[in-house]
Amino acid sequence: MKKTAIILALIFGISLMHSCEKEEEAVLNLGDAVAPVLTNPEDGESYVLTEEEEDEVLFSFEWTEADYKAEGLPQVRYLIQADKSARNWQVADSIRDIAETRETSHEITVGRLNTILARVGLEPFEEEAVSFRVIAFLTRASDHAWLHSASVGVNITTFEAMPEEVKPIYMLGDGTPAGWDNTAAIEMYHIEEGSFALVERLGDDGDMVKFISILGEWAPQWGAEPGGTATEGQLAYRPTEDDPDPDPINIAELEPGDYRVVADTAALTYHITKATEVLYLLGSATEAGWDNEAALEMTREAPGMFSIVTDLTAGEDMYFKFIEVLGQWAPQYGTDEEGTWEEGNLIYRPTEDVDDPLDIPAPETSGSYLIEVNLSNRTYQLTPE
Helix, strand or coil, X not given: CCCCEEEHHHXXXXXXXXXXXXXXXXEEECCCCECCCEEECCCCCEEECCHHHCCCEEEEEEECCCECCCCCCCCXXXXXXXXXXXXXXXXXXXXXXXXXXXXXXXXXXXXXXXXXXXXXXXXXCCEEEEEEXXXXXXXXXXXXXXXXXXXXXXXXXXXXXXXXXXXXXXXXXXXXXXXXXXCCCEECEEEECCEEEEEEEECCCCCEEEEECCCCCCCCEEEECCCCCCCEEEEEEECCCCCCCCECEECCCCCCEEEEEEEECCCCEEEEEECCCCCEEEECCCCCECCCCCCEECEEEEXXXXXXXXXXXXXXXXXXXXXXXXXXXXXXXXXXXXXXXXXXXXXXXXXXXXXXXXXXXXXXXXXXXXXXXXXXXXXXXXXXX
């Protein structure tokens, strides 16, 4: 089998100096790389999760170090993931991240795993087979150098937990419209357990971003661990004002504009991606039909917020979607199996290499509707006019 060679300069923008007269690009040969091996939990083990033990550590994920067999690389990071064994990692929307770390172990509590497996789709009080894996990577900018461990399958019985009130977190910093005024920090949308998102304009007046959990106070607070970039990294947590301040996330390399910021206070990670500043509506239920060059432009109400009032045609075969670029089918937004004509989640298709999300069904009655889209929490809502 031909070995895969990747030019690191294309991925990281770096090169290695071999003499004072000549620079050569470092070549990473994945044929020589050694993937991590998940050693705990062991394949075939069984666990019964109970609400009485939700605060107790269930076990520690443990794995061997990955080895890229090359010098001068960024520090290796690891991503722990879970999925139903029956899906075999083939349904992207069902795979759930557990944690991202630079260590080779990670403890997990009963309650945290129970919450994650509920998002995977496990039914409470029923034993189901779950797969875990560890992915070693150097950057999220490209998955070409990702090394996957073999899956470990265990049988787990979950419990049905009562939903808890979600405490909000807020974004601030001179790179945000709030500046460093901790009374004016911008509330983020809760998107899933421990994870918050917000589309906001960044980089107009500064280049620093942080998160707090109480307006007017500087702790609890989240900044960036060393090694983080403008687009991704690990969060550093400051629980009290007696603890030292973490460094802010430095976004100096980003051009001013709208960005979607995701802060995961459970996995302690952050991700910042460019957000569209235009959005279009199309589909058989709309006046544009499925002509992606004639899609209807929506009004940008605020960063990540779009609306349009338009006529929609009812019918069993009538649907609609949203696109970001006229004449292209990606990026695109559809919905999931739970989406209705009235409201639902938006499923994002970043490129044409990704499967199409489901179409959004047309209303039951033809007429004029207000369509609103929120790209912070990726939801849509329709209201008859």
